[in-house]
Amino acid sequence: MENSDKDKLLKMKEEYNHIPVPESARTGIMAGIEKAKKDQRRIQMMKMSKRTAITGAAAMAAIIIMANASPVTANAMEDIPVLGAIAKVVTFRTFADAKNNYEAKIEIPKVSINEKDNDKVNRSIEEYAGELISEYEKQVGEDLAGDGHYSVTSSYDVVTDNDRYLSLRINTTVIMASGAESVKIFTIDKETGNVVSLKDLMKNKPDYITAISDNIKKQMAEQMAADDSKMYFYKTGEDSLDGFDRITGDESFYFNEKGEIVIAFDEYEVAPGYMGAVEFAIPKDVTGY
Structure with missing residues (x-):
């Protein structure tokens, strides 16, 4: 690509990145973000499920994935006998709010290993969620968005669950004039219960x-x-x-x-x-x- 064409392309991308998001487009943007996250979770689960056909250990991994997929599945599987350190992640609570031109939905997960809540990790997760909630409440309280729109959406995925480690990824998207995505990953050593x-x-x-x-x-x-x-x-x-x-x-x-x-x-x-x-x-x- 010639330099002039590349400069034009980069300029177009920069202009696109700074386009304000009107209220009428917000619903479509949020729906697209949620769909992308669901597709990512589905692909990850398909990859891990494929490995379950190879060995018995992989079959156990499939059980772990199901346990992390939803609180309902996790609760139904509590009585199944298992070997090794089994981690379970469920939604502990959800902070949800909507008023005027402000909106928030923040899922706060809870981690347990071998049926015991990991209090230290869970406190760290709640502290991180608390920072997101505090910033949202500041935006609302001071009406910092003005005539614009402010929304924050935070959800989580289990991206690693092997014999030694559990990695819990928290994806947060904040939409103001434009969107910004941040990532926080808690990687937990199952043997010690500590974030590594x-x-x-x-x-x-x-x-x-x-x-x-x-x-x-x-x-x-x-x-x-x-x-x-x-x-x-x-x-x-x-x-x-x-x-x-x-x-x-x-x-x-x-x-x-x-x-x-x-x-x-x-x-x-x-x-x-x-x-x-x-x-x-x-x-x-x-x-x-």
């Missing part, structure tokens, strides 16, 4: 920050070279513009079906808004994990 940070996981690998950061920037460059519609902000040297340079060890992460660490970034964090929230799967030969 990337820093904790890689504590015995002193060079992990450089190795993972360089791999992420490599993936960014490769994706941009292969697809003109993709764009990332990252530093290529000390004199380059501001952008992603190094991870901190506090990023949200989970394990995919290959056992690779997947690092998630919020919308706008390392890319323009039209890219949404982005993720990078880090090969095992990079992490050494």
Whole structure:
């Protein structure tokens, strides 16, 4: 693509990203977001269910998926004898509100392992939800949206459930003049019941920050070279513009079906808004994990 054409395309994307969302379009946007999330959950469940036909251990994974799919299913399966640490995630409560041009729906999950509530993790989850609720109430109380619209939607998915770890992903979308998606992942060590940070996981690998950061920037460059519609902000040297340079060890992460660490970034964090929230799967030969 010629530079002029590419500049036009990028300008169009930038203009699109800053288009205000009128009230009449809000319902369609929210419906599209919810459909995308449901499709993602369905694909994840299909992938994991396919693996259940391979071994007995995979069959047990299918039971775990069903238990995490809904409180009704989970309650019905409580009496089934199982082996190993079994995690269950259900909706503890939902904060819902709608008044004038403000709307909120925030699902707050609860985690239990081997039928025992994980109080420490659940407190962290409630604190995170509390921050979302407080911000919403501030918007309403001070009428910060004015004549515009403000909505916040937060839901969750179980993205990892293996013998050792449970990863609970909380997806939050805030719509004001435009939409912004943020991701918070709680990765829990089933043996200790504690939330594990990337820093904790890689504590015995002193060079992990450089190795993972360089791999992420490599993936960014490769994706941009292969697809003109993709764009990332990252530093290529000390004199380059501001952008992603190094991870901190506090990023949200989970394990995919290959056992690779997947690092998630919020919308706008390392890319323009039209890219949404982005993720990078880090090969095992990079992490050494």
